[in-house]
Amino acid sequence: AQSVTQLDSQVPVFEEAPVELRCNYSSSVSVYLFWYVQYPNQGLQLLLKYLSGSTLVKGINGFEAEFNKSQTSFHLRKPSVHISDTAEYFCAVSESYNTDKLIFGTGTRLQVFP
């Protein structure tokens, strides 16, 4: 079975500063990895996904994530955040070729201050 750990429940950061949101997973099989963003009173939107190939994945809104198999991590990064990036971010994992079951982390609240 898979599990996901998001190490930080909240990350405060000033506008234009870089940010990293951490995600670690555990699985005995190969996985697909996802980052979703949730704005207030909205559903989850896909930011980016890792299926295979290049370990550096670029997503929407300037976000990117790097898959590190040896460290079982999939940290999300952005070099310069904006006020509008304030949201809840969820990391999720599924078995490769079996994305009908997504396991979510508990989320990280990114708060961007002016």
Next chain:
Amino acid sequence: DAGITQSPRYKITETGRQVTLMCHQTWSHSYMFWYRQDLGHGLRLIYYSAAADITDKGEVPDGYVVSRSKTENFPLTLESATRSQTSVYFCASKGVDSNQPQHFGDGTRLSIL
């Protein structure tokens, strides 16, 4: 517009009552899912469906019932609501290809008094 819609967006009811949350998608996706979102737990899968008339339990199915008579609809019913079922409920759908992500509705905030 194509997409996935949930109704109602907000619902208040009393313990012991039956309540049904609706989910409708226009993509003709095979898979549909129901999650609940609670502080400290992230999203947890309640039930999912791989196609019409095929449903399966997720991580937290107790107290919930689902049906899928049509591909586009996946209602979730709480037959006798309890306070512990106060939560935000999200519906999602995806296509059959394994590399397709799940797409989420905007959620239903359910309060049980």
